[in-house]
Amino acid sequence: MLEFHSTIQTQFSSHPVPDISHYNQSTFDELFEIANIAQEINLKAQVLLVIGVGGSFLGARAVIDALTPYFKTDAYGVEVIYAGQNMSGAYLNQLLKYLDTKEIYVNVISKSGSTMEPALAFRVVKQYMEQRYGIESKLRIIVTTDAEKGILKEVADKEGYRRFVIPSEVGGRYSIFTPVGLLPIAAAGIDIQAFIDGAKQAECDLSNENLEQNPAYQYAFSRYELYKKGYSVELLASFEPRLNKLHEWWKQLFGESEGKEYKGLYPSTVNYSTDLHAIGQFIQEGSRIMFETLIHFEEVEADTEIPFTLDDMDGLNYLAGRSMNAINATSKDGVALAHEEGDVPVMKIVLPKLDAYHVGYLMFFFMKACVISATLLEVNPFDQPGVEAYKQKMVELLKKDALVIQK
């Protein structure tokens, strides 16, 4: 199902870790409701605007990018766009102008509703929706938030918005298999049942106590060994550009889970071939601080055949008739050989096919491996105490400004 390749010797053979199987436990009723609303969005809108930051959008964006075409024509279906992940006034201004030309639904996702970035975006978008759709805006805004408490829960109750629940025991970066991830993914036309089934299979396979058969342990132990040897950066790489956003999700997962108490590997993402011609020189011959984990899906839908040319001016006729995806896979092997020769340890994660099932499998694999890895480091995989620091400084400065303006 998932193959893990590594030549790194590890001293561990087992390690107790917290159970995360409940992170993938949507009920049938919930899935049915998600599927229904996803269908309604597809009937009534061209754009689903997802308002959220961090774990509230990185997972959905990762899956949607990985499983929808690179270039979408108007016929494709609902376009998912994100807001509240930045505070650029220009972004929001130009987004609203673009939305003027489309029919829209909004899914605002926040556990508390009080995180500044999505709260500001939602304040602007809520007003926009009310001015544009009037009373119908109440149908077109869907809220995903805590079951019991928080500002967003109160707003949803007051306005009568339909509501999905973020389970209180699931943190943002582990929430992809809850409505946080599932509603936008379903609206984008992706088979959420297959996605969840893949994760269920991973949960089953990766609870195997025979560690030699458990790739999540192998990956976690290997990267911990490298950390102890003094490596400070892990590069997550793949050769299929639509996996870029999956890398970004992984970056949060590992960065927030491990980056505390002055510990942790810095998780950095690279996208090949582009980055071979950007940071490839550094990886090959720069400071020896990094190792690399390659993700590879053996089968990718849609391909291009290299044409034959009569003149063969570029000298590439030896590749004529071959599949570009196969050539891409070979370039992955070339990169692994070259980087290993350059003293960059390389691990490989290989899955059979780029589809909803295997993306679900991979994401659960990473969640499991992350919990193991943070436990080895002796840090709490589930908190993020440092994220508050900049928020406090920012709010202090904003309130000070507000006082000055009032005077």
Add this chain to the structure above:
Amino acid sequence: MLEFHSTIQTQFSSHPVPDISHYNQSTFDELFEIANIAQEINLKAQVLLVIGVGGSFLGARAVIDALTPYFKTDAYGVEVIYAGQNMSGAYLNQLLKYLDTKEIYVNVISKSGSTMEPALAFRVVKQYMEQRYGIESKLRIIVTTDAEKGILKEVADKEGYRRFVIPSEVGGRYSIFTPVGLLPIAAAGIDIQAFIDGAKQAECDLSNENLEQNPAYQYAFSRYELYKKGYSVELLASFEPRLNKLHEWWKQLFGESEGKEYKGLYPSTVNYSTDLHAIGQFIQEGSRIMFETLIHFEEVEADTEIPFTLDDMDGLNYLAGRSMNAINATSKDGVALAHEEGDVPVMKIVLPKLDAYHVGYLMFFFMKACVISATLLEVNPFDQPGVEAYKQKMVELLKKDALVIQK
């Protein structure tokens, strides 16, 4: 013009560096020709497909992203799309389907023409253009390559394509002010004269021998001091998401220039606010291996005003009437304070306005600082010997496969 803020004490006060003023020396005739063809592309096409990898597209993409709207409606003008920067068969397949619905021009950019990624993409796209446009394809393909030699030069001569020259003494990552960058930028509707003028002003300001007044030296010396103190990662950050691709250009510039002889700071890019909720925890409290350089443009066109609400349920009325861009700027100050408290040294690069002139200024600033910085490290700022390693392995494997297939 450009302000540089750093509290890092440096031991250097001067350092001899190679001159790069000739990297910005397009002639009037060349600029006139670029402007003419850019106009022709806007009259006859909806899409300009730029085929190139590394320095052949990262600069143009950086400028175009930084200076065009986040969301483009059909009325906007020419859409610039890239190919040859990856080897995904799915990407190329879906790209061609999308191109079927648009009128196209192609700009293929490669010094030699023999780099595998763009060469394969061009082989496919050339055939596509000939099948679709027949003899007119010769007018719709523009080549940017070496003046004298290389496969692409030969192809252009044979087919009668119009041609621009990559000066032989300018390496890819320094080529943004040559036709490599200028033609796609002009086609995207950006004022290339202002862009070049900004760089000329930077060239003039940054040749100042009074080092206290020269921010390029200050930046290079500061980062070198931090490198010597044991920091291994530089984060380049900004709060305006459309600068993301400028970060990627910077990553190649510094990574390829310095990452050799097992030396160099690892250049890593972050995009705020998104990454504050992804890797922010690690920056604040993880392994102490990084420092941060913040880019800020004081004025950004297009903005959003925070609306007032009667109920103030989210408690944000204290920000009502304020500009989102101003709030964003305050969040930058909050981040700098928080990260400095977390023992992450922070430098700031501040420019007055996000426009063609100041982006040109900033890019020349980085090129100058990079040459200084690599010289301090005692490495050659202009070569990239390690980039060949994976290419050789890949071509070996591909040729071996080809033999097996023939048998």
